[in-house]
Amino acid sequence: MIQTVFLDIDNTLLDFNECAKASSMKAFRDLNLTFHDEVFPVFIEENDKLWLKIEDGSLTREELHKIRWQLIFDRLQIDADGILMEKLFLHHIKESPVLMSGALDLLTYLSPKYTVCLASNAPEQQQLKRLAHTPIPPLVDYIFLSEALGAAKPEKAFFDACFARLLGASPETSIIIGDSLTADISGGMAYGMKTCWFNPKHLPHPTEYNIDYVVHSLMEIQKIL
Numbered sequence: 001m002i003q004t005v006f007l008d009i010d011n012t013l014l015d016f017n018e019c020a021k022a023s024s025m026k027a028f029r030d031l032n033l034t035f036h037d038e039v040f041p042v043f044i045e046e047n048d049k050l051w052l053k054i055e056d057g058s059l060t061r062e063e064l065h066k067i068r069w070q071l072i073f074d075r076l077q078i079d080a081d082g083i084l085m086e087k088l089f090l091h092h093i094k095e096s097p098v099l100m101s102g103a104l105d106l107l108t109y110l111s112p113k114y115t116v117c118l119a120s121n122a123p124e125q126q127q128l129k130r131l132a133h134t135p136i137p138p139l140v141d142y143i144f145l146s147e148a149l150g151a152a153k154p155e156k157a158f159f160d161a162c163f164a165r166l167l168g169a170s171p172e173t174s175i176i177i178g179d180s181l182t183a184d185i186s187g188g189m190a191y192g193m194k195t196c197w198f199n200p201k202h203l204p205h206p207t208e209y210n211i212d213y214v215v216h217s218l219m220e221i222q223k224i225l
């Protein structure tokens, strides 16, 4: 019997990619740069690579902020200040969250039935500000952010810190829902939680993960919980 639901935030409840695209366009405008078609795909590629390094512990978030846009500018052969771009980008990101389709309906459904926890590796201030711009906060019981807990998904220490605050909860009666196999699913699996992979892009199902549920839309989760 599931009692506690962990939900990832970026690209699960909030559409980080849409928000990042809008924010990069605004920051390009601030810098008088042309936002051409190649920019955003390169952002996604470089950003994903950097986040994988954060998950495996070989990069810190501070380092990501220092190098992210410079790497992207270098690849696109754009002569601009990566640090300034990062500042403008983060400013716009905080102001403009975009909800994933079905996110509010899902939380409204889960909120009275379960202890609902958000679990994210994104920067604390950025995430709290973005959430504050949405109707999400009153629908959740706990917001677990790696920066505040001192450990990130998929580390055991992240979940230890969450369960230390969740009195009476256990991994066996908990489920984690998220779009990331490396952070959400592998973290939850290793901790003995049930797992639900949110796979809206219909990516191939990797055999090395023993996932309990795979959903392609947030609406489908109401059939499981």
Ligand SMILES: [Mg+2]
Pocket: 008, 009, 010, 011, 012, 178, 179, 180
């Ligand atoms: Mg995510």
